[in-house]
Amino acid sequence: MTKTLIGALLASVAFAGAAAAQDCEVTFRSSDTHPDGYPTVEAVKHMGELLQERSDGRICVEVFHSAQLGEEKDTIEQTQLGVIDMNRVSLGPFNNIIEETKVFSLPYIFRSTEHMHQVVDGEIGQEILDEFQNHDLVGLAYYDSGSRSFYNSQKPIESIDDLEGMKFRVMQSDVFVDMVDALGGNATPMPYGEVYSSIQTGVIDGAENNWPSFESSGHYEVAPYYTLDQHLIVPEVLVMSKQSWDQLSAEDQEMVRQAAQDSVPVMRELWAEREAASEQIIEDAGVQIVREIDKTPFIEAMDPVYETHVTSDALRELVDRIRAVE
Template structure:
């Protein structure tokens, strides 16, 4: 991503001492910015931060209207709208883009990341640049990488204290093949479903459980229809903020620079907010009566073992260069600790 926008960002740095509106003609416009996130979640708070930054940097000429909770449709519908120039911007789980860019499936490999810093090294480094280039070819501009965080398992039937307890549970998963394969490998009956439909599906018993980061579980009030949570941390989700390439190319360079700078600043804000919110969300869920189970290291190893064939199969399908760069980025962080 840095390579794609290097020249553009150089202009941002040179002009950074002056407000954008004083540097060039910024046209009045409204940007629609969608997500599947719930109001109050770190994801949607990041969207509001972006809106605030854009309005400030443009002296009010550019307004950003935030549409959370799938108000403009689910994530995959948003992708089509972006490619067609119907919607300006959206932010979503990066793994959902694997249908367009298969290498994105690598980010959802079970137990790939141990810390958010490892994910930052991947997304802010050469792997993130490659993903941005591949998205550009699909009519999507990757402006910055955000995070959803580590995913946890919830259900309404029983505590999941061992991997064997997952057997037979109907678990809603992200609409991505690797999630289906991962949870089927764990013994669940995996059901793909857009996030805005999850609460009702849990409430009606269409599915027994779901998996999401703790802040998402809390802000979507899924604990109202789920009694048990297990801190599996089975997948860490980076997110990608996207802009419609057809609409991006209609913007003046100064407008592009303004939006890029705001997206970068919003990403830093959103990531930190998400990380600060995670531990607090778990405590709040406990306080609201949810039964929270922490797995032993031995049990986590059993989860890894059961999902290893899935991880190996998806890694084998990916570009070997990307796999090597990803592993190198993670190893550098671990070696530095």
Template sequence: MNYKIILIALLFTGFLSCKKSDNSKVLYLGHTLPQTHPVHKGILEFQKALELKSNGTLKVQIFPDAQLGSEREVLELLQIGSVAATKVSAATLSNFVPEYHILGIPYLFRDKEHQFNILEGDIGKSILAKGSKFWLRGLCYYDAGSRSFYTSKKAIRTPKDLEGLKIRVMNNQMAINMVNSMGGSATPLAYGELYTAIQQGVVDGAENNPPSFVSSNHYEISKYYTLDQHSSVPDVLLIGTKYWESLSKQEQIWVQEAADESAQAQKVFWNESVEECMAIAKKAGVEVIIPEKSLFAEKSKSVVEDFVKEYPEMADIVKQIKK
């Protein structure tokens, strides 16, 4: 069903109103991931922590599996105040808040420790705050691992192997430029269409993290997984500013604390899921390839150079991160 039809129906029934009859407030949170995903488990921790801190006066109702629409559609619902919160990829969010483009720069982070030192420090918090002027207030980052290439017919061992291959990417300019710089042909495509597109040869492969590779069942039709780990784009837990401003100062504190606690719990879920999903993929006959990452990093340098030229005001932030 079209999300706009759902929205209209919900608005007319008062389903998305902030208050319930028992005077508790309900935070409606929609996202696109399945309930088995480690990010959804992190959101469940947010739900649990917020209800506990508020003694049940703030409740969270979660709509997973894209019930309220795609990531972009739910972001638009947040902006007009019809939904309170969501979880989206920073790549999708960059189409609304330019500063999130920074987090998609290939090989920006040296390792996981470096990444979360940045995300949970001053730089990461400042980027979360940038969304407020677009009615999208960032609460915290969730670990979405590192994205790597997977293909159906041909293994990728060096960037040269990408030549002539159509690789599905998110509809994000950074991702498009990165794949093209490495020699592939970037093909933006809706995630829900990807299984069939690989199966029918519309695209030759895609790029994503292990939990998404397995939860989407793409491992069934893509038997080569190259762990080049070209980008580590986090997920972001967001709250619409219209809902945020309806909360008292104390309620805002509870929401932020619950988000921060859920982010730490989600990291554990993520690591467990990566181990489990890699085991599933290998058992299903997927060849896991560990390439020389520096070859891919070298090819993608032009993406960073072009980004700094296009967004000179963000050049200093990139330098700070690399330091």
């Protein structure tokens, strides 16, 4: 699409919500692939409410959920061009754009969600947000996306040996493919929408994801074994177009940044509630959940993945610093 065509598309999508934002001097268009009501969507809405209140109605945010403006790869490009003002995206799609983001996508780089929060809320997290400015973007805040674990249709996975030869869908990411291969499985990259039928027909044995995605996709209906190996805890990020940012005064920039930061605890609370609800639905459905597993062999198997993807002294230092965070 050309920038003109994209602009026309946004104008048509925005028409329904234009009345709500017509009194604002500035209305930021924000994209999200998740459905309405999802924690990330509601967090950006909350940010918009804070901005509208703190700016005396001058600044508003209009959230386009459910991938109305496109999938993440496309919306990143549109945000860099200034066609989309704000964007909530997983860090994964940024791995080939901003080298430092690769580290947050490495298996077992975070010991727990609490460890991830300590890292992203601190100096390291801010350093990586600052890197976005070199790529026509401004990093505003980190959101949660839980931990990802394996599920399948064949058997409970109770040790690394149980993964041998099993076929797992992964996102189209070299890190994810290498991770599954290192564990003895066979990685099969495919679009998320094809996973249900592929498990059902035996094309793959399973996949990996967090509680809400496992539940909301209905994958638990065809993959009744879920193992909490928690191999990935990848944060998500809220970014803004550098073009849109540069049009703001210094005072308004600070207001936007603060509103984004103030939306983080709201998002985390909503995410915790959503995770608990999804876990209960899955448990009630009779899914066999392996909650206790020795992660040490899984972690040790990741050495080749780190050797392949942590290729510079700067990245190796970043890995060491993250591991040192208490």
